[in-house]
Amino acid sequence: MKTNYRLIENKALQESVYHYRINPGMDLYILPRAGYQKKYAIFSTRFGSIDNSFRVEPENEITALPDGVAHFLEHKLFEDEQGNVFDRFAALGASANAFTSFTQTTYLFSCTANFEQNLTELLNFVQDPYFTEETVSKEQGIIGQEIRMYEDHPHWRVFFNLLESLYREHPVRNDIAGTVESISGITPDLLYRCYNTFYHPSNMAVFLVGDLEPDRVAALVEENLSARNYKQMGAIVRYYPEEPEAIMKEKTSQELVVSEPIFYLGFKDNVINKLTGRDLMHRELLMELILDTLFGTSEMLYNDLYKADLIDEGFGFEYAAESTYGYTMIGGETKDPERLHEQIIKEIKKAQKNGISEEQFERHRRKILGSYIRKFDSLEFIANNFLAYKFRDTDLFELPGVLNEVKREEALALIGENLNPDRHAVSLILPLTDG
């Protein structure tokens, strides 16, 4: 079989990815990595916890889902008529797993032997759904335990409590696993409806990395899909509620058994849903650079806060840039949330007035580049991030180029626009006096 590919190269990294387009419209990416024992494969769909309302063209009917369906479906695919999928990977010496995020569901395995059989197993189990009343009801118990476990997890709670305060409407405010109540409404029919929409190959992609021969592996994938006689599917139209610019509420707090209060402060990004592809990556890198310059370990504020015993080494920040939502979070454990709050806001106002220096900007740019290169030791990093960026219509390999383009003047403007002190929310976990 003749398979055509397009080569995506990055000279600086000395890496190449082979890109194949597999009928009916699935992207397959293969990165050969000589000398590695391990081979790592992921099969992902653009279906995450926020995809709660959709229709498929040309139909008019809109399907609305309870929270937690994408994650529930992920669990359920591991069981089919022949039994437990883990067993089949185990027999082939592979380690299999899956994860669901806000925007995608990913199935994966890593192995050091029997790669082609394992890949076939991955392709088969993801493409063979099996949902019954009985298996769905059993899973409700297992996921119920998982949800309860996360309820005891203070850093998970502070994060979602903050998202709930920033967002009024957008489903990013809801826990990925849903609630015990929301998942009780899940039925086999509903799972099939989602499966037949979001697990069509045209909504999916595969990334393979390790010591591989691209054409040989691509032929295997192509044969597997062609035997299934897929029909073309209309475009999936996803509906997200209109999100107002204003945040939902300024402050949220919860008591849990913790040694010290946990304080997070957050901003909602209101521009993000107007950006795609390279522009989105541009904004993401600028924000990372800004946050590292304001709150990183090499700057005054971090060191002052640490000396004043207001933070510990866990203090950090995060910026998320997806196509329908975006947010900034800053925080950690602290004995004095009020003072930490004041200091963070003061620093942002100061940066809005004074900007950041050329020296700072270049130093942090250099740091991001070096950290990016270091991460390429990890096959998991490469595969997971490559597809995550592809799903946002951009390319992990373009990162050094985009990083090189960002300008200090843009950073200054972005601090003003995206970190507006008048529109932030805070989330607190307070120690519960136990006993």
Next chain:
Amino acid sequence: MSEAYSVHYLSNGIRLLFLATKKFKTISLGLFIHRDLKPETVALNALLPSVLEQGCRLYPDYLTLQRHLENLYGSELSTDIIKSGERQIIAFGLESAHDRFLGENGRLLKESLSLLGSVVSDPLLENGVFREDYIRQEKNQLVKDIKALLNDKAAYAMERCLSEMCADEKFGVYKLGRIEDYKDIDARMLYSYYRELLSESPIDLYIIGDLDEAEVIETAEKAFTISRSSNIAELAPASTNRFISDIRTIEEEMTVNQAKMVLGYRTYTDFDDSLHCPLLVYSGVLGGFPHSKLFMKVREEASLAYYIHTRLERHKGLMVIAAGINPVDHDNARKIIDEQLNDMVEGRISKTELDNTRRGLINSLLSRQDSPSQLISFHLDGMVGNKVYTFEELISGIESVSIEDIQEIAGRIKLDTAYLLKPREGEDVIYED
């Protein structure tokens, strides 16, 4: 197949383990100072790397040091305290991107080794000792770290079980010690302890990357110029033969949703025991994988847990079973666990269970060769256990384990302590806005 280190001794006796490989995009350094784990010195050891990381003579404060790291393309300096058997290991790591991706021509090996050398052996001094304010600040941070164990309920339950189980053994000492152990430490005391420690402890320096051996040795020699005693301390292996008469049962209440069960077992098997591989397979068949007995029976069939697995502490010869369960299911879960242990004793292990476990263990061993930090920790384990297994040795050992070998291990294993962290009666976690 296996990656082989070349071993050199620097002129001051530091052992240098160098692995030349083109596989990675990084230069990885790891330095490990081996100490006996004991209550008198646990806090001194834990405090040292935190203080040294605050600044050295050349980069006298944290901010300056971090800026220097950023200029080295975001090289990452890390410190850690590792409890391995009855040793407390002070660990330093420094990972940099390799020059060949940055057009920097061999500068980063020299820069990163000399930085690590500065941090470890050329500290910032004031009046001939460490700075008192750094000591105060880091003591305070460590006390917070000790208290913060509470925040991760699974880790907390594990630590509570093991510390109760080994309460009157060296292993029962928490790797960061107790809060009161920090009270009397001052700059003078820590500095004199530091001099003694650098002089007489076994120190291993690992270097992994696409580098020239002669240059690595020469650069390391220059970076660590400290003089050391010719009498390096010999550390005794952990004792694994403690006799138990009764099973201890400990229950604690906390305001949580999910109960955490940790069962602590003694395996009476040393790291260099001829049944080392059967022990690995035993733990794997029982609870190391999603196909293992515990996961299949307790989670998949009975839906009684979200997670359940075994974990080995191979130096101390301990095994734990840890599970997150709904508190009302405790007795049921415990009954199923005991049945699985009994099946191991009786040799009721299917060919599939055995084969799948062998393959799973071999897969994870081979995978460790793809990560510099895993390559280092694998070898370091051998150093601690006084037996450096090669990957080939373990793989062929695992392949030849029989059901009888596993039964022999099963016959040794005894439950010592059953620990349960459970929700308070009639309480639910409070939410407020």
